[in-house]
Amino acid sequence: MKKLINNPEDFVRESLEGMAAAHADLIKINFEPTYLCRVDAPRQGKVAIISGGGSGHEPMHAGFVGMGMLDAACPGEVFTSPTPDQMLAAAKAVDGGAGILYIVKNYSGDVMNFEMATELAYAEGIRVLNILIDDDVAVKDSLYTQGRRGVGTTILAEKICGAAAERGYDLQRVADLCRKVNLNGRSMGIALSSCTVPMRMLPTFELGANEMEVGIGIHGEPGRKRMDLKPANEIASMLALSILEDGVYKRTVREWDADKGKWFDLELVNQSLKKGDRILAFVNGMGGTPISELYIIYRKLADICANRGIQIVRNLIGSYITSLEMQGCSITLLKLDDEMIELWDAPVKTPSWCWGA
């Protein structure tokens, strides 16, 4: 695997420095500890939204820092959780007095470190809420996860909650909205090739010349099964049907009580998609797949939804949550309501996502 890099150990830092140099009008960067935040942070009286996770999924999350989306992002090393001190420093940098929402993808390291950061922020008098994204229907538990992994719905939540915070929603309302987005989003992906972590320079897994991995995670974690490569229409069907036929899904998550300063358990239940539902259809590239192929997947996905009486009222097609240069795609279907649609359409201006502004 060839890459446009210098020393592998400098990959994350140099990439972030390039971003900061390119987008100084939108973001500023801090090292030791590492975070990026809006150039105009903190915004007084506005809820601040922070996300983060391992690097290697670009443009998520650093590319989504800016007006109408994230206030800060905490990038870890490649496929490695950021540390609580990064998350705490980011919270301090962007706290405008209205509190902080941490949007956390369900991976054990991320969950643990964001929980620790939540407690540290509490100790310093910063009000934080903490919402988990666990939308990947492929597998119940995984290599780095208890419960479902957090994937494509993450960035839809970042967009929608970012718009809500921009409009002046208070912290509890932004957190409730984020939980609602997660409860209405489902994803699944496939890989046609592995990715290669710069520090290892060996493929994360091996796939035969005619094989694909179905239900892949965004770190190359194994999925549901390995099978012979299928035509795009069959791949789109397999992913779409896995999502559309995913039944009621119950699990218990931990959330933070910012008044009492303690964790509590909350039972969450996803309902199945049904005829008449309005959805956002998101076809995501894994980093090495050209957009022309994503449109072929979308074409079939649109047919499938139409045949089931499910209305695609918004869509997003491109490489937004990736696994380095992995070839493949994922589909995320998010059930929308009027509130989510209005917030989806709201202006956003970040390095990798811009409209209406």
Place this chain on the structure above:
Amino acid sequence: MKKLINNPEDFVRESLEGMAAAHADLIKINFEPTYLCRVDAPRQGKVAIISGGGSGHEPMHAGFVGMGMLDAACPGEVFTSPTPDQMLAAAKAVDGGAGILYIVKNYSGDVMNFEMATELAYAEGIRVLNILIDDDVAVKDSLYTQGRRGVGTTILAEKICGAAAERGYDLQRVADLCRKVNLNGRSMGIALSSCTVPMRMLPTFELGANEMEVGIGIHGEPGRKRMDLKPANEIASMLALSILEDGVYKRTVREWDADKGKWFDLELVNQSLKKGDRILAFVNGMGGTPISELYIIYRKLADICANRGIQIVRNLIGSYITSLEMQGCSITLLKLDDEMIELWDAPVKTPSWCWGA
């Protein structure tokens, strides 16, 4: 090479159908002959801009049809020029009475077919001008080219001229502006891997496990030389210096006299970039390269320009003009003036490029 496709012969059509399904608010599509145009075309009294070329370079051109950029795009089969009947049909569909600008990348097939379409349109009373983009400094002639190839500057010209047409520039003024953009833009690219045309399913060329091709064309045409893979900083330097040290470049092109209905020769001269110049720096991915790596290239490019006293006042980083799933990147440097900066910043709303609207 694995791809998300069905039958290779359906690749272009299905991808375009997916685009049309996803972006029905922005574009409409026609088959037999194939073109995409703005959903609100024709716009009375507005100069219409049309580009086109072989498919496989997505999002260029189809992804750039919409407000503030192209009025229509004519996609050929993969790496194959569209035909004059496509270009003529597109011209008829978007002609709002103020004339048509064809933006033509310098490849023999594209040049010949756009020239034929220009003559056909003239015969039908449609006023067309025809501007060539030939910005690739890598080689003088190439597999499919007499003179320099047309690459990254193409989409910068589409953005800037699209904004000008939106503002009411007349046809001659839009064409003059397009020629000015071309005369101020220079590009060069490298490939870390080949691409694979769907109908062949074999790599267009072979590269060793530790090799790169320097000065590559966007169809996998050979470049200046093949060499061992270098660190990103050396690659960025090699590309940047090839552009920065490219001297005065003279050539004769053919343009169309829309009054007299005949071609005339025009001598064009590019001047070198020099200290104090304000530029747009465009780091482009070839389709299979993650954006994180493009930022590492940008980081070094920004350093090089700063050291030479050349001011990057605008930038663009992402995969805009690609070669299917090829890994690699290109750099385009465009010398700007106040007019170009203002038009660059103007609103645009297309499937793959959106800001300010």
